[in-house]
Amino acid sequence: MEILIYGAVTSAIYAMLAVGFTLIFGVARVLNLAHGSFYALGAYGTYVGTGILGLPLWQAAVLAIAFVALFGVIVEKVLIRPLRYSQLGVLMITLAVSLVVEQALFLIFGSEYRNVPAFIDTKLSIGGVDVAGQRLLTLLVAVVSIGALYLFIQRTRLGSAILAISQDAEAAKYMGIPSDRIFSLVMAISASLAALAGVLAGPFLSVQPSMHLLPIVKAFAIVIVGGLGSIPGSILAALMLGYAETLVAYLVSTSWTEIVSVLATLLMLVFRPAGFFGKRAAF
Amino acid sequence: MSGFKQLDKLSGAAGATALLLLAAAPLVFPGTYLIGVLTVAAIYGIWAVSWDFMSGLTGRENFGHSLFIGVGAYAAGFLNVQMELGPWWSLPVSMLLAMGFAVLLGFPTLRLKGPYFALAMLSAAVIMQRLMLIFWEHTGGEEGIQDIAPLIRNHLHYYWFVLALLGVITFLLGWLARSRWGLILRAIRGDEATCLAAGIPITTYKIVSLVISAAFAGLGGALYAHYQLQVSPQLFAVVTSVTIITMVYVGGMGTIFGPVGGALLLTLLTEGLRNVGEWRLMVYSVLLILIIFFLPDGVIAPLWRRLRVAVGGKP
Amino acid sequence: MSEILLEVEGLDKRFGGLHAVKNVNMTIARGEIVGILGPNGAGKTTMFNLLTNFIAPDAGKVVFNGQSLRGVKPHKIVTLGVARTFQLCRPFVGLSVLENVLVGSLGPRVHHPDLGERAMQLLSQVGLAAKADTPAELLSYGDLRRLEIARALAAEPELLMLDEPFAGLGSSEIEAISALIRQLHAEKNLTILLIEHKLREFMQLVSRVIALDFGEVIAEGLPAEIVSNPRVIEAYIGKQDPVAVVS
Numbered sequence: 001m002e003i004l005i006y007g008a009v010t011s012a013i014y015a016m017l018a019v020g021f022t023l024i025f026g027v028a029r030v031l032n033l034a035h036g037s038f039y040a041l042g043a044y045g046t047y048v049g050t051g052i053l054g055l056p057l058w059q060a061a062v063l064a065i066a067f068v069a070l071f072g073v074i075v076e077k078v079l080i081r082p083l084r085y086s087q088l089g090v091l092m093i094t095l096a097v098s099l100v101v102e103q104a105l106f107l108i109f110g111s112e113y114r115n116v117p118a119f120i121d122t123k124l125s126i127g128g129v130d131v132a133g134q135r136l137l138t139l140l141v142a143v144v145s146i147g148a149l150y151l152f153i154q155r156t157r158l159g160s161a162i163l164a165i166s167q168d169a170e171a172a173k174y175m176g177i178p179s180d181r182i183f184s185l186v187m188a189i190s191a192s193l194a195a196l197a198g199v200l201a202g203p204f205l206s207v208q209p210s211m212h213l214l215p216i217v218k219a220f221a222i223v224i225v226g227g228l229g230s231i232p233g234s235i236l237a238a239l240m241l242g243y244a245e246t247l248v249a250y251l252v253s254t255s256w257t258e259i260v261s262v263l264a265t266l267l268m269l270v271f272r273p274a275g276f277f278g279k280r281a282a283f
Numbered sequence: 284m285s286g287f288k289q290l291d292k293l294s295g296a297a298g299a300t301a302l303l304l305l306a307a308a309p310l311v312f313p314g315t316y317l318i319g320v321l322t323v324a325a326i327y328g329i330w331a332v333s334w335d336f337m338s339g340l341t342g343r344e345n346f347g348h349s350l351f352i353g354v355g356a357y358a359a360g361f362l363n364v365q366m367e368l369g370p371w372w373s374l375p376v377s378m379l380l381a382m383g384f385a386v387l388l389g390f391p392t393l394r395l396k397g398p399y400f401a402l403a404m405l406s407a408a409v410i411m412q413r414l415m416l417i418f419w420e421h422t423g424g425e426e427g428i429q430d431i432a433p434l435i436r437n438h439l440h441y442y443w444f445v446l447a448l449l450g451v452i453t454f455l456l457g458w459l460a461r462s463r464w465g466l467i468l469r470a471i472r473g474d475e476a477t478c479l480a481a482g483i484p485i486t487t488y489k490i491v492s493l494v495i496s497a498a499f500a501g502l503g504g505a506l507y508a509h510y511q512l513q514v515s516p517q518l519f520a521v522v523t524s525v526t527i528i529t530m531v532y533v534g535g536m537g538t539i540f541g542p543v544g545g546a547l548l549l550t551l552l553t554e555g556l557r558n559v560g561e562w563r564l565m566v567y568s569v570l571l572i573l574i575i576f577f578l579p580d581g582v583i584a585p586l587w588r589r590l591r592v593a594v595g596g597k598p
Numbered sequence: 599m600s601e602i603l604l605e606v607e608g609l610d611k612r613f614g615g616l617h618a619v620k621n622v623n624m625t626i627a628r629g630e631i632v633g634i635l636g637p638n639g640a641g642k643t644t645m646f647n648l649l650t651n652f653i654a655p656d657a658g659k660v661v662f663n664g665q666s667l668r669g670v671k672p673h674k675i676v677t678l679g680v681a682r683t684f685q686l687c688r689p690f691v692g693l694s695v696l697e698n699v700l701v702g703s704l705g706p707r708v709h710h711p712d713l714g715e716r717a718m719q720l721l722s723q724v725g726l727a728a729k730a731d732t733p734a735e736l737l738s739y740g741d742l743r744r745l746e747i748a749r750a751l752a753a754e755p756e757l758l759m760l761d762e763p764f765a766g767l768g769s770s771e772i773e774a775i776s777a778l779i780r781q782l783h784a785e786k787n788l789t790i791l792l793i794e795h796k797l798r799e800f801m802q803l804v805s806r807v808i809a810l811d812f813g814e815v816i817a818e819g820l821p822a823e824i825v826s827n828p829r830v831i832e833a834y835i836g837k838q839d840p841v842a843v844v845s
Contacts (some may be wrong), residue, residue: 087398096571103565232482269403270391363599470701473690482676
């Protein structure tokens with residue numbers, strides 16, 4: 001039972017990260033290695049808001065997410081867009097950005113773990129298992145936010161524009177869709193989701209400068225397994241990976257959990273580069 | 284004319300001169316500090332050159348180069364400490380082991396498009412790093428393997444040994460890059476389907492060049508192990524690969540000789556920044572960003588080309 | 599009676615529900631210039647891909663010079679004496695025109711003491727000698743086609759397969775390339791298999807036409823016969839305008 005719940009929470013966090021990652025790839029063909037930094041900045045932003053600026057948690061969280069969204073848009077406009085002709089170039093530059101952010105966090109805050117307050121401090125009991133309320137909240141928020149995003153894309157005009165661009169960027173331009181502005185919007189959404197994950201998970205996952213690495217490795221794993229550019233694929237793969245990791249942690253040992261995702265990536269890339277639902281193959 | 288790019292005499296002479304100057308430097312400025320810095324620079328040079336030969340020419344950027352380095356280094360550690368063999372065994376074994384990994388990883392990953400190959404290799408390096416930590420009883424975990432014996436006790440002589448290897452490897456790979464090997468690798472970068480239509484077995488060439496790249500990376504790893512006298516999982520980290528890639532960018536992708544200059548420059552820069560130790564990585568990353576944007580051809584190679592023209596050589 | 603260079607029997611390929619190439623039989627004798635004609639989507643390029651194993655056929659025999667080509671990797675087929683060009687020319691970006699041809703001449707069929715000189719000769723033949731040092735990506739469309747031909751020739755092939763060599767070219771360019779092909783055929787005793795969907799060019803160049811539609815061979819014969827063949831005309835009228843066939 002514990003596995004069921006913890007697995008769900010883990011999957012929820014991964015899903016939030018993966019969906020954002022796959023969204024920006026599906027729309028702009030950008031493999032954003034700085035995505036993990038959005039997650040980290042969400043957590044650190046909340047810490048700064050509450051710990052240093054003394055704001056209430058809600059305000060700090062909202063500010064942090066807004067800040068990260070803005071940061072993401074700026075990075076996209078200034079650093080990524082000029083290099084869009086080269087996927088490798090984008091890879092290098094986002095990797096460099098993630099390193100710069102990590103270093104900046106390290107220089108400003110040092111390497112000790114920081115404390116991000118939780119929205120819900122109490123433990124709840126579900127099915128005989130004690131679960132931290134915060135974890136359940138994370139699960140809830142993840143489901144709501146991803147659901148909202150899905151509805152947004154399927155039901156609104158803006159959402160249709162996004163879908164159009166992800167299918168054929170050139171054609172979308174001819175139809176008058178302002179792709180540049182949509183890229184910024186999608187980046188903002190993508191970054192916000194990651195930051196939200198950071199805000200929610202900060203209290204129970206470690207907050208230190210290198211916290212961006214593992215999420216990006218896992219987001220990449222999920223997106224490769226689920227298929228680049230496919231949101232349902234990401235959700236499915238996030239569930240698979242979240243549960244796989246939780247199972248490994250309980251049955252084998254926690255040190256092996258990291259390998260699960262990376263191994264999954266490698267194996268998937270080797271045997272089925274398009275992933276389960278992917279539209280674009282890796283070759 | 285044979286049509287292949289020639290290693291013109293001017294460049295060759297310049298390279299030889301640079302090598303001599305580097306060898307002589309510690310004699311002019313004595314002290315183990317300089318020797319240490321230059322030794323590390325030379326080893327990074329070997330790593331950078333080996334990366335450039337494969338990734339610089341084919342355009343398939345390998346984000347997991349640190350895997351071959353770590354494998355070579357750990358091989359040295361194992362042989363020397365766990366198996367108590369003499370240190371000279373490390374050199375051939377590290378090369379062979381790294382080459383083996385290259386074959387193993389190359390087959391499945393080289394058919395992937397650029398970014399996916401890069402990330403697959405990155406994942407492989409991360410896995411290796413994790414494995415070193417998981418099997419800590421055999422590998423020493425976080426602390427790695429300590430008390431590795433040096434190859435040559437005298438620091439200066441070891442430096443000259445490493446420098447000599449750097450020279451040999453650079454000239455060898457530089458020559459290869461300008462021969463039909465290099466032409467084919469650059470053609471692979473140009474268009475793979477057309478290569479097939481021209482009769483070139485691209486998979487073979489890609490794998491062999493990865494193997495060559497890995498061999499020298501592993502050798503460098505062993506040399507590093509016998510210099511630092513210890514190895515740790517940090518060698519497998521992304522940071523190592525990114526540092527090397529930055530050095531190649533600075534030197535000039537695909538030029539083979541440029542990356543040596545890049546390695547030297549950046550190692551000296553790192554030392555210069557030692558006072559602001561924590562800022563080093565930051566500087567590297569920002570530097571990388573700037574170079575990708577403003578100097579995609581690098582610093583060293585274009586500079587050398589201008590110098591060459593100024594002295595009357597060909598452009 | 600010339601010897602048979604290429605024999606194709608029962609070549610077949612499906613892509614999911616699409617039966618792209620249906621049971622194609624074909625015989626090419628040495629020294630011929632044969633044209634493969636058909637509207638867009640008839641399966642011509644797919645057939646080229648099948649013959650050279652860029653795509654694996656589902657069924658069929660392909661025998662070149664007495665040797666089966668089934669299962670032979672594309673790059674190995676070149677060493678056996680078959681060279682092909684692509685409809686969308688993709689030169690080696692980053693390499694000069696000369697280097698592009700040089701890459702083509704690295705195979706085992708080439709025995710020449712100075713590959714660079716040989717490459718220059720080939721470039722002269724196709725009219726690109728002056729642009730030897732130009733980066734390939736800067737060439738005009740017509741020049742790219744010439745480069746493709748030079749690159750294919752560099753491998754010293756016996757059979758040259760040209761995929762729509764005139765696509766996207768103006769009429770004077772077409773005449774020039776047509777003349778080039780005729781010249782090369784004569785000088786090097788090449789056998790040429792050529793895809794086009796504009797019959798006019800064929801009329802002057804080829805000695806025999808094989809017409810395809812929806813993946814099957816619908817007619818075969820001299821150019822004059824094909825032009826008046828009712829099935830061929832129907833295939834074209836059904837798809838595009840008949841002017842393309844006879845103009």
